[in-house]
Amino acid sequence: MAKEIIIDIDDEGAVEVHTHGFKGKACMKAAEFIESALGRILSTKKTGEYYAEEVKETVRIKTNGN
Amino acid sequence: MSHVSAIELEIKDLDALKAACERLGLKWKEGQTTYKWYGHWVGDYPLPEGFKVEDLGKCSHAIGVPGASYEIGVVTRNGKTTLLWDFWSSGGLERVLGQGGGKLKQAYAVEAAKRAAKKAGYRVQEKRTLLDRFRGAVGMKQVDGIRLTLRRY
Numbered sequence: 001m002a003k004e005i006i007i008d009i010d011d012e013g014a015v016e017v018h019t020h021g022f023k024g025k026a027c028m029k030a031a032e033f034i035e036s037a038l039g040r041i042l043s044t045k046k047t048g049e050y051y052a053e054e055v056k057e058t059v060r061i062k063t064n065g066n
Numbered sequence: 067m068s069h070v071s072a073i074e075l076e077i078k079d080l081d082a083l084k085a086a087c088e089r090l091g092l093k094w095k096e097g098q099t100t101y102k103w104y105g106h107w108v109g110d111y112p113l114p115e116g117f118k119v120e121d122l123g124k125c126s127h128a129i130g131v132p133g134a135s136y137e138i139g140v141v142t143r144n145g146k147t148t149l150l151w152d153f154w155s156s157g158g159l160e161r162v163l164g165q166g167g168g169k170l171k172q173a174y175a176v177e178a179a180k181r182a183a184k185k186a187g188y189r190v191q192e193k194r195t196l197l198d199r200f201r202g203a204v205g206m207k208q209v210d211g212i213r214l215t216l217r218r219y
Contacts, residue, residue, distance in 0.1 A: 003218065005188070007179050008197045010211035011164065013171025015073040015179075016199075034216075037182035038175055039076035 005031055015039075075171055077147040079178045080127075083140070086173035090163075093130035101128040101139035103152035114148055125150060129170075134158030138170070176212055188216040 003021040017034055019027040028044070035041050077083055087094045100123055107119045125139030129149075136157030139150035151167060153160045163169045176192065183190050197211040 005183075005216040007214040007216070008211055009172050009175045009179070009214070010197055010199065010209045011172055012166065012168035012209075013075060013175060014199075015075060015175050016197075017073065033182055033186050034179055035073055037078065037178055038073050039078075040074045042072040042074050
């Protein structure tokens with residue numbers, strides 16, 4: 001699976017950072033530079049607990065041995 | 067594994083702020099030490115953290131906003147940058163920049179994130195789109211926004 005960092009910034013200026021395809025703790029590491037460039041982190045969640053479609057992705061990552 | 071972080075914006079990159087102004091058609095006024103506002107403190111809202119009444123109206127640089135009579139003050143102290151603005155409706159800033167200056171915050175976040183990403187060796191794709199946002203009891207809601215997708219070269 002391709003490694004991607006997605007940064008969503010809504011019209012009110014609220015920022016969310018999503019990482020996909022990084023192994024284990026690397027996903028947290030991958031987004032650190034963006035998070036430190038933009039400001040203070042308010043909350044962090046694994047997306048599996050957040051979006052249904054991401055659960056599917058998480059499962060796929062597991063079957064790929066990641 | 068995937069994760070989501072919500073971030074409270076801090077202005078850390080003045081060049082990104084200048085680029086954000088350009089993006090929105092605002093005028094960066096380098097070295098302008100006052101900005102236009104109502105002119106005296108009426109005490110209807112709390113002062114920004116670390117600021118006193120006599121600090122209002124003074125700045126390091128200012129931002130002119132076409133269509134608004136008031137301006138935005140850019141204050142840098144001890145390496146920390148704060149934007150001061152008077153959002154009293156007759157000054158016009160919220161009418162142009164959205165509630166809480168959202169459009170400027172968004173443009174800054176886009177520019178700052180793109181700069182940081184390129185520096186870290188990522189290719190950046192920008193797209194205006196609907197974003198899924200979790201809104202507590204309301205559940206998922208779609209809102210307008212900008213999505214940056216970062217990939218390695």
